Amino acid sequence: MPAPLRLKLFENYRFVLYAPFYAAHAIGAYAEEGLDVELLPSPGPGRAEAALATREVDALWMGPIRVMKHHDDNPASPLVAFAEVVCRDPFSLVGGKPFPGFRLAELGRMRFASVSEVPTPWLCLEQDLRDVGVDPGAMPRIAGRTMPENVAALAAGSIDVAQLFEPFVEAAVGGGGYVWYPASARGRTSYTVFVTHRDRLAADPEPFRRMARAIYRTQRWVHTEPPDPLAAAIADYFPALDRAVLSRALARYKEQGVWGHDPVLPEAGFDRLRRALLGSGFLSREVPFADCVDNRLAEEAIARG
Numbered sequence: 001m002p003a004p005l006r007l008k009l010f011e012n013y014r015f016v017l018y019a020p021f022y023a024a025h026a027i028g029a030y031a032e033e034g035l036d037v038e039l040l041p042s043p044g045p046g047r048a049e050a051a052l053a054t055r056e057v058d059a060l061w062m063g064p065i066r067v068m069k070h071h072d073d074n075p076a077s078p079l080v081a082f083a084e085v086v087c088r089d090p091f092s093l094v095g096g097k098p099f100p101g102f103r104l105a106e107l108g109r110m111r112f113a114s115v116s117e118v119p120t121p122w123l124c125l126e127q128d129l130r131d132v133g134v135d136p137g138a139m140p141r142i143a144g145r146t147m148p149e150n151v152a153a154l155a156a157g158s159i160d161v162a163q164l165f166e167p168f169v170e171a172a173v174g175g176g177g178y179v180w181y182p183a184s185a186r187g188r189t190s191y192t193v194f195v196t197h198r199d200r201l202a203a204d205p206e207p208f209r210r211m212a213r214a215i216y217r218t219q220r221w222v223h224t225e226p227p228d229p230l231a232a233a234i235a236d237y238f239p240a241l242d243r244a245v246l247s248r249a250l251a252r253y254k255e256q257g258v259w260g261h262d263p264v265l266p267e268a269g270f271d272r273l274r275r276a277l278l279g280s281g282f283l284s285r286e287v288p289f290a291d292c293v294d295n296r297l298a299e300e301a302i303a304r305g
Contacts, residue, residue: 086192089183127276188269
């Protein structure tokens with residue numbers, strides 16, 4: 001048997017959202033494709049991109065927001081996304097009381113706490129608000145607090161609604177909260193992708209071809225299996241998280257369609273994110289889809305089955 005091809009992969013943050021990335025290791029999807037993938041902790045935004053550009057690492061997963069920003073700042077950027085895994089916004093607006101008729105336009109009159117840990121969810125919600133005629137810049141908002149702090153504030157009644165993702169949505173619901181608006185309902189909004197160096201992809205595509213096949217294998221497994229086996233498979237990545245909480249968080253993500261069924265990144269999902277980033281001023285120009293994304297290996301993986 002030939003020796004497996006080896007790749008060094010930077011993870012992003014350690015989030016429940018990234019369950020399919022961990023499942024690929026746990027179910028042996030990489031090994032089945034003849035890959036030995038070493039998962040390494042990311043040095044953080046900026047430094048991870050620099051390590052990829054200098055070939056210190058072979059691939060990483062990140063939000064397309066970072067790929068777009070790198071191209072915006074560096075028109076000759078070598079970063080390219082070659083497989084999508086998280087295809088919808090995983091954040092939700094969670095209120096302290098039931099509100100079945102909630103509409104985004106009503107958010108401006110509430111005590112609302114947004115996410116502070118990462119930029120993408122608020123930037124996307126800003127666009128949702130603009131789309132319904134609300135100026136997010138003129139809207140009262142509690143910023144700068146962590147999600148655990150906002151879960152506690154929600155339970156205490158000191159805020160009306162918080163922007164959260166798992167497992168904090170599950171923590172808030174377990175404490176008596178209610179999901180008012182899952183951002184996944186917006187539709188495709190590309191959120192997390194595999195990224196590599198374009199020259200490396202052109203010169204030596206085989207490891208990345210196998211990586212695309214492995215993640216497609218994993219995506220099919222994730223969509224076939226109930227939440228409990230998925231939770232069991234990735235539990236070692238979240239040793240401090242109660243297994244039942246993990247399983248319920250994964251179930252909610254599956255219900256919301258947050259994870260793609262295949263690794264192709266459609267231009268519509270890319271464009272929805274790009275529109276939000278342009279609207280907020282995060283991007284200075286409309287970076288081209290073709291500069292940031294190469295779907296050929298993902299399409300090959302689907303054709304191969």
